[in-house]
Amino acid sequence: MAFNSMQTTQAPSILRKETSFELEGKKFKAILLPSCQDELFVDAGCDSVFQTRDYHAALEAAPPGRMQFWYVRLECDDEVIGMLSFQIKDFNPGDSLKKHAEKNFIQKMRYRLASQIKLDVLCLGNTTVTGDYGFCFSKKIELRLQTLLMMQSIDWLLTLPEFRKIKMIFIKDFDSDIFKDIPGTHYCSMYHAIDTQPSMIMQVPTEWKKLDHYLSALKSKYRIRANKALEKSANLERIELDADQIEALEPELHALYRKVVGDVGFNLFILSPDYFSTIKKSLGDKFKLWIYRDKGELISFFTVIEDGDILDAHFLGYDPKVNEKYKLYMTMLIRLIELATEKGFHKLQFSRTATEIKSSVGAEGIPMWAYLRLRNRVFNSLLPRVYNFFKPDLSWEARHPFR
Numbered sequence: 001m002a003f004n005s006m007q008t009t010q011a012p013s014i015l016r017k018e019t020s021f022e023l024e025g026k027k028f029k030a031i032l033l034p035s036c037q038d039e040l041f042v043d044a045g046c047d048s049v050f051q052t053r054d055y056h057a058a059l060e061a062a063p064p065g066r067m068q069f070w071y072v073r074l075e076c077d078d079e080v081i082g083m084l085s086f087q088i089k090d091f092n093p094g095d096s097l098k099k100h101a102e103k104n105f106i107q108k109m110r111y112r113l114a115s116q117i118k119l120d121v122l123c124l125g126n127t128t129v130t131g132d133y134g135f136c137f138s139k140k141i142e143l144r145l146q147t148l149l150m151m152q153s154i155d156w157l158l159t160l161p162e163f164r165k166i167k168m169i170f171i172k173d174f175d176s177d178i179f180k181d182i183p184g185t186h187y188c189s190m191y192h193a194i195d196t197q198p199s200m201i202m203q204v205p206t207e208w209k210k211l212d213h214y215l216s217a218l219k220s221k222y223r224i225r226a227n228k229a230l231e232k233s234a235n236l237e238r239i240e241l242d243a244d245q246i247e248a249l250e251p252e253l254h255a256l257y258r259k260v261v262g263d264v265g266f267n268l269f270i271l272s273p274d275y276f277s278t279i280k281k282s283l284g285d286k287f288k289l290w291i292y293r294d295k296g297e298l299i300s301f302f303t304v305i306e307d308g309d310i311l312d313a314h315f316l317g318y319d320p321k322v323n324e325k326y327k328l329y330m331t332m333l334i335r336l337i338e339l340a341t342e343k344g345f346h347k348l349q350f351s352r353t354a355t356e357i358k359s360s361v362g363a364e365g366i367p368m369w370a371y372l373r374l375r376n377r378v379f380n381s382l383l384p385r386v387y388n389f390f391k392p393d394l395s396w397e398a399r400h401p402f403r
Contacts, residue, residue, distance in 0.1 A: 016040070019156050023148050026076055030153050032160070033071040035060060040073050042080050043136075049286055049307045050126060050133040056085070058282035064128065064269035066090055070162075072153045074137075082137040082146070084153055087123045088166070089268060113390075120165045122157065124150060125172040127268045129312070130199045130351040130368070132173050144181040151187050158375065172370040173199070179371075191371040192384050197394055198365030200350035200358040204340045211338040214362075222360065222401035226334055229327035236326060237293040238335075246289055247277040252298050253289075256317030271315065276303065287314075290335070292328065302332045304339065311336070311345040329354070333361050359399040 015034040020027060033041055036056035043052045060069050067089045074082035092115065125134030137146050150171070157163045171191070179188045208214055215223050241249065254273045261270065272278070280287050283305065291301040300318035304311055313336050318328045333350075340348045350358045355365060372387065374380035 021152050024145055029075040030156060031073040033073060036071060041071055042083055046136040048133055049305060050129055051136050054282045058279040062272040062275045062278035064271055074149055081141055082149060084124060084150060085134050087127055089121050091119050091121045091268060092117060119167040121168045121170050122163060122166045123170045130173060147178045147182050167375050169373040174369040177369055191373045194370055194372050194387055195391060195394055196368055196370050197352040197355055199352060199368050200355060200363040201366050202348040202363040204346055204348055208341040210341055214337050214341055217403060218401050219403050229330040230334060233326045233331040239291050241289050241291060243280045246280050250274060250277050253301055253317060256301060257315060259320060260317055300328045309346040310349055311340045312349045313351060355396040360401055362401050365398060
């Protein structure tokens with residue numbers, strides 16, 4: 001990855017701010033941008049569609065409730081060497097524990113206590129997707145320096161009036177422990193690693209060209225299970241929608257999405273009601289949405305985002321009342337695999353949640369690293385114990401469906 005060299009200009013935006021700091025004997029400049037539409041926002045050289053201006057523009061146009069967006073452009077010797085993406089969101093952990101509230105007395109107490117907590121959270125990363133999309137650096141910036149630049153940028157943001165209400169910092173998702181690269185620094189004790197569900201990823205062999213190739217690779221019991229799901233849903237009508245059709249059906253799509261989002265063990269956001277039409281208009285053919293109808297009635301949908309050689313399984317929705325009858329969720333997972341094989345994608349990103357059923361169709365759990373920090377030093381020292389008290393049960397059993 002190589003960023004295009006760009007000269008820093010004096011910005012007309014009254015919200016744009018900048019600072020400079022020295023690290024590893026080099027001087028860096030950080031520029032705070034209030035929008036991806038700012039002319040200093042750069043996505044050249046970034047590897048993923050989730051780091052592009054088009055994607056961020058869609059999020060800004062249809063933001064999850066009360067979410068704000070900020071970006072930091074990093075420069076060295078008048079050359080762009082990195083971009084950081086931040087989100088600000090108010091957070092009540094009780095919202096994420098509602099589905100656990102009726103399980104037993106302890107869970108009820110946890111829910112009641114969690115509901116009393118309200119925090120403004122600054123997130124380095126993207127809370128709406130799984131992956132390391134919160135940062136993008138030039139290849140010549142080594143991992144140690146990347147981590148220090150991220151930490152310095154966060155420290156700077158917390159000094160600004162726009163971020164005075166921030167109580168918690170959340171940084172996500174990394175494929176390894178970023179603090180092992182800066183041992184002995186105060187950041188190692190300031191940020192606390194937290195348990196997260198793994199990223200569920202399925203490698204797609206190049207020899208798979210259609211769904212039958214996938215089914216043939218399964219062990220007998222898993223192949224029987226997949227075929228039964230396909231048989232139950234065989235009479236349903238499956239339709240890919242264009243932008244106008246998505247917009248026309250958006251209220252129904254959002255209602256189906258809301259029916260399943262409550263089952264997520266830990267959720268920081270609810271999508272905007274016009275999210276799907278907005279992202280379709282912004283990403284075009286890279287975003288696709290299919291619906292299922294039963295005798296004309298809309299009962300489910302799923303979406304994907306094409307990200308290079310990765311097919312990203314995005315959001316979905318279904319009516320839980322008919323899910324079991326037609327094995328809707330299982331059917332949609334299988335259809336995602338079919339799309340990946342037919343279109344030649346090398347990897348299928350299933351995201352988090354529903355880990356066991358995704359494992360049963362062939363996805364592997366890839367650990368991801370995330371960290372929390374409370375701004376108050378005393379409360380921050382207690383954070384690991386508080387987090388362990390409130391966190392939902394994330395245990396699951398991996399399946400091995402392939403022969």
